[in-house]
Structure formats: structure tokens, C-alpha cells
Amino acid sequence: MQNLLEFIQQNQQLIYLVILMMFLGVEVISNVPSxxxxxxxxxxxxxxxxxxxxxxxxxxxxxxxxxxxxxxxxxxxxxxxxxxxxxxxxxxxxxxxxxxxxxxxxxx
CATH class of the missing domain: 1.10.287 (Helix Hairpins)
Structure with missing residues (x-):
């Protein structure tokens, strides 16, 4: 558990970036015309x-x-x-x- 917390703490900016990309991807895909x-x-x-x-x-x-x-x-x-x-x-x-x-x- 300690290793996981250290990993999250060290890569916090990358994790936020991935979450932002997921939300952005859903928005872009949902607005694409058929x-x-x-x-x-x-x-x-x-x-x-x-x-x-x-x-x-x-x-x-x-x-x-x-x-x-x-x-x-x-x-x-x-x-x-x-x-x-x-x-x-x-x-x-x-x-x-x-x-x-x-x-x-x-x-x-």
C-alpha cells in the first residue's frame, strides 16, 4: 500500500493529465457527427x-x-x-x- 501511495505522489501530475484526457476524449467523441x-x-x-x-x-x-x-x-x-x-x-x-x-x- 505504501508503494502505491508513493507512486501516486510521484506521478500526480501525469495522473491528472490522464484524467483530463479521458474527459476531453469523451467530449470530443460525443460531439462527432455520424x-x-x-x-x-x-x-x-x-x-x-x-x-x-x-x-x-x-x-x-x-x-x-x-x-x-x-x-x-x-x-x-x-x-x-x-x-x-x-x-x-x-x-x-x-x-x-x-x-x-x-x-x-x-x-x-
Missing amino acids: ILHTPLMSGANAIHGVIVIGAIIVMGESASDDYLSIAIGSLAVIVGTLNMVGGFVVTDRMLAMFKVEKKNKVKK
């Missing part, structure tokens, strides 16, 4: 791709007997991949709603 959702979703998917690659690099750099780092890294890769693929699926379905279907015209 027409911009698809491009923002694509950008978020690209960011998750970078996160997955970073998690793979961190796992590769960890010691082979550090099972906690490998387990957390594996979990990060799995969850990041699911989030990224799910985002691309949702984006694809949203873009499919705007496509015009071509009718097959048969010439007689």
Missing part, C-alpha cells in the same frame, strides 16, 4: 494495427522466462487484433450501406 464516424473508425483501426505490432515487438524483447510479460503481451495482441478486425468489419458494413446496387439489364 457522417464522420466511418473515417474516424478507419483511423482508429490503423492505430490498433500499430498497437498490435508494438505488443509483438515488446513480447519479442522480453526474457524467455518472464511469463507475466509474455501472457500480458499475448492478451494485448489478441484483444488488439479482435478490436482491429471488428472495426474493419463495422466500417465495411457501414460503407456497404452507401453503395448503389447495379441492376443487371438484359438486352433483348
Whole structure:
């Protein structure tokens, strides 16, 4: 418990900054019009791709007997991949709603 209090005391400004960023992020996301959702979703998917690659690099750099780092890294890769693929699926379905279907015209 003492270590936790020391950590909070040493990093108090960073903790306040993270809390401020969370509130700011919620405000920004809640005010985004629905027409911009698809491009923002694509950008978020690209960011998750970078996160997955970073998690793979961190796992590769960890010691082979550090099972906690490998387990957390594996979990990060799995969850990041699911989030990224799910985002691309949702984006694809949203873009499919705007496509015009071509009718097959048969010439007689």
C-alpha cells in the first residue's frame, strides 16, 4: 500500500493529465457527427494495427522466462487484433450501406 501511495505522489501530475484526457476524449467523441464516424473508425483501426505490432515487438524483447510479460503481451495482441478486425468489419458494413446496387439489364 505504501508503494502505491508513493507512486501516486510521484506521478500526480501525469495522473491528472490522464484524467483530463479521458474527459476531453469523451467530449470530443460525443460531439462527432455520424457522417464522420466511418473515417474516424478507419483511423482508429490503423492505430490498433500499430498497437498490435508494438505488443509483438515488446513480447519479442522480453526474457524467455518472464511469463507475466509474455501472457500480458499475448492478451494485448489478441484483444488488439479482435478490436482491429471488428472495426474493419463495422466500417465495411457501414460503407456497404452507401453503395448503389447495379441492376443487371438484359438486352433483348
